[in-house]
Amino acid sequence: MRMLEQYKQQYLAGNIQFAIVDPNGKVLDCDQHVLPIAPGDSLPDFHPFFECITEISKGAEEEILLNCVHLPGKDSEVIADIHIHRKPEGLLVIIYDLSQHYNNYQAVAQARNESIIKEELIVLKNQELEEREKFKNTFIQNFSHELRNPLGSMLSITNLLGNTPLTSEQRQMIAFLKDSNQNLKLMLEDILSISMIATGRLALDQKVFDFHKFLELIRFTYSAKAEQKGLSFALEIDDKIPERLTGDRLRLYQVLTNLLDNALKYTEEGAIGLRISLNQRRANKVYLRFVVTDTGSGIAPESIPKVFESFSRADAPANVKGTGLGLPIVKGLLALMESEIQLHSSLGKGSEFYFDIALKYPLPSEEAAWLMESPATYTLPPWAKKGKKFKLLIVEDDEGIQTVLFKFLMDTGCFYIDLIYDGARVMEAVIQDQYDLIIMDVDLPNISGKQLTRLIRGLPMDPLKSIPILGLTARAYEQNLAGFRASGMDEVLTKPFENNTLLNTVFTLLK
Amino acid sequence: MQRSRKIVVLGHFGVGKTSLIRRFVEDTFSDNYKVSIGVHITKKVVVLNADDAVTFILWDLEGTDEMEQIRDAYLLGTHGVVFVFDVTRPSTFQNLIRDIEIVRQKIQGPPILVVGNKTDLIDLEKLEQQMLENTIPYDFLTSAKTGNEVEAVFLKLATLLNEDA
Incomplete structure (x- = not known):
């Protein structure tokens, strides 16, 4: 028993201190195991923590425990639990030195809190980056949307100008203008493509297509382009590849043309090949x-x-023009196709870009359903030549587009045309006049093309509610186009469009 | 006349409570983050005018996400509260109104000043706008690092306590 008491003294007493204090915090009696205090000392003078003694002495609580209080010890800081009991002699203050325990706890809390804060800041940083990226892509989309209207007008007016009597000098200028417009259109499409890839709004459209014919088009195009630059173009195809395949023909074409255009750009002599x-x-x-x-x-x-x-545009010479978007588009499109672009290059010798993709070859039933795409050339159908004129309503608030549409369609001699700038007047016109077709900008200022289409489709009179409606939009995203069609539009064309495409669509809808 | 007033500084962990007190008491700052556990108590005399001063006994409480977990014993005899949040971490102020409500239930009566700290890490104008838009009810925006508005917090508290006395 005596031995046990000795051990308790050895291991516990050194960590526990007892003091009796009066209501003002003056020490009446104490040992000196933990804090360097002695009878007669004022605890509030020793450390401001003990100012609470006065408050506690006024209160009704019989005992109070304050955990984990940092106090100055004899040699170093002490972290203690302080237990205060109300006693007849005054307040009994018991100080438990738990420094070792609390220091261990501090290390654990330090690691935990640091990790939580770090994780939180990473999430915030990512959110900020995502918001910036979203803002950038939305800006690009909106900006390209705004560019499409004036570009559409420029393309169409240039085409119309080209059909008027011109001097040879003026023809050269028109050719230059057409070329510039076309470049601008391509750049705009590049920017749109990259922003659509970045925002995940580009979906692959898998269809059956004639793979060999597809490559023939590439052979024809790039043989001519290479020849213009004094280069040769070689196309090698493994003849074991099936003729018809299923894939996104347009996006594959975009990948290959971007790579071949890039090859052409950086090659001054020799050859390019696929x-x-x-x-x-x-x-x-x-x-x-x-x-x-x-x-x-x-x-x-x-x-x-x-x-x-x-x-x-890594190492691009000053005379090589471009946005620097071609290869990023290739990378993004191939990622959509679950592939990856690879590159071997030797400075001064040339480059080799390659990728692997899997394409399905169609089942016999799919192949039977496959229809060859016909080129978009404009010829008036025989039934349109018999002198019958169709009555068209064009609803378009952009004056440039309106003029172009009006002039081009009038020049065919097939139409009577009414023009409306304001969407609010459309319903009145539709009910009063019997139109054969409505061409409608879907982004009208006061009432949207979708709303107007729904109103027309909801009319009680049968011939009126089924008037063919052709929507025109600068918003090229597939989900937008699907939304316009869902509202009741028969067809939607994306600006800028070729005049022939417009006319073919108009006649298809009229038939 | 000099009086002692117990001021409790609380808020979520890592918001800069200790740094704020250190800036106010010692006019120093360290970028090293050391997690506070339990309670650290320091003292500072705040001079209101030539004839009046108040001694602040500053209780720097361990940060917590749950205000309910603050030990009542720490709050006994509190005269004023400084509730600190970190302007760079929304998690420390997204439930501010609820947090303050809990603190108010625990300490009925004393003034509570709400302080957004670490303004040196963020554009102050944008921050003020953001706080306004999100109706974050703060009293001061401070930087313990630069010292901006730190003194003002405690002077305001001293003035409020003086008015109540």
């Missing part, structure tokens, strides 16, 4: 490798990682 080989054929899929080669300037090894970044 090689397509069959890696393997499994189930109903073919695994193809596409390789685009050039004998151009090549890319320095340190610049290779940069070439797929937007607006980066």
Whole structure:
């Protein structure tokens, strides 16, 4: 028993201090195991924590426990639990030195809090970056949307001007204008593509297409382009590749033309080429490798990682023009196709871009349903030539587009045309006049094209409610187009459009 | 006449309560974050005018996400509260009204000043606009790092306590 008391003294007493204090905090009696205080000392003078003694002495509580209080010890800081009991002699203050325990707890709390704060700040940083990216992409989308209307007017007016009597000098100017417009249109499409890829708004449209015919178009286009630059173009196709395949023809075309245009841009002599080989054929899929080669300037090894970044034109000579978006678009489109662009390049010798993709080959039933796409050429259908004129209503608030539409359609001699600027007047006109077709801008200022279409489709009179409606929009996203069609529009064209496409669509709807 | 007033400084962890007190008491600042556990108590005399001063006994409480968890014993005899949040971390002020309500239930009567700290890390004009838009009811926006508005918080509290006395 005595031994046990000795051990308790050894291990506990050194960590516990007892003091009796009066209501003002003056020490009446104490030991000195934890804090350097002695009878007669004032606890509030020793440390401001003990100012609470006065408050406690006034209160009704029999005892109070204050945990984890930091106090100055004999040699270093003490972290203690302070237990205060009301006693007849005054207040009994018991000080438990738990420094070791609390220091261990502090280390755990430090790690936990730091980790939580770090994680929170990472989430915030990511949110901020996402918001910036979203703002950037929305800005690009809105900006390109705004550009489409004036660009559409410029393209159409240039075409119309080209059909008027001109001097040879004026013809040259028109050719230059057309060329510039076309470049502008391509750049706009590039910017739209990259922002659509970045915002995940681009979906693949998988359809059956004639793969060999598709490559023939590329052969024809790039043989001519290469020849113009004094280069040669070689296309090699593995003849084991099936003729018809299922895939997004348009996006694959975009990938290949971006790579080939890039090859052309950076090659001053020699050749560019496209090689397509069959890696393997499994189930109903073919695994193809596409390789685009050039004998151009090549890319320095340190610049290779940069070439797929937007607006980066690694090692581009000053005379090579472009937005620097071609290769990032390729990278983004291939990612959509679950593929990845690879690059081998030697400075001064040329480059080789390649990627592997899997394309399905169609089932016999799918192949039967497949229809060859016809080129968009404009010819008046025989039934339109018999002198019958159709009555069109054009609802368009943009004066430029309105003039172009009016002049072009009137020049065909097939139409009577009414023009309305204000969407609010459409219903009145539709009810009063019997139109054969309505061409409607979907982004009208007061009432949207979708709302107007729904109103027309909701009319009780049968011939009126089924008037064909052709929507015109600058919003090229697939979900927007689907929304316009869902509202009741028969067809939607994206601005800028070719005059022939417009006329073919108009006649298709009139028939 | 000099009086002692117990001021409790509380809020979520990592908002800069200790730094705020250190700036006010010692006029120093350290970028190193050391988690406070339990309670640290310091003292500072606030001079209101030539004839009047008040001694603040500043209780720097361990930060917590749940105001309900603050030990009542720490709050006994409190004369004023400084509730601190971090302007860069929404989690420390997104439930501000509820947090203040809980503190008010625990300490009935004494004034509570709400302080958004770490303004040196953020555009002050944008922050004020953001606080206004999100109806965050703060009294001061401070930076313990630069010292901006720190003194003003405690002077305001001293004035409020003086008016109540």
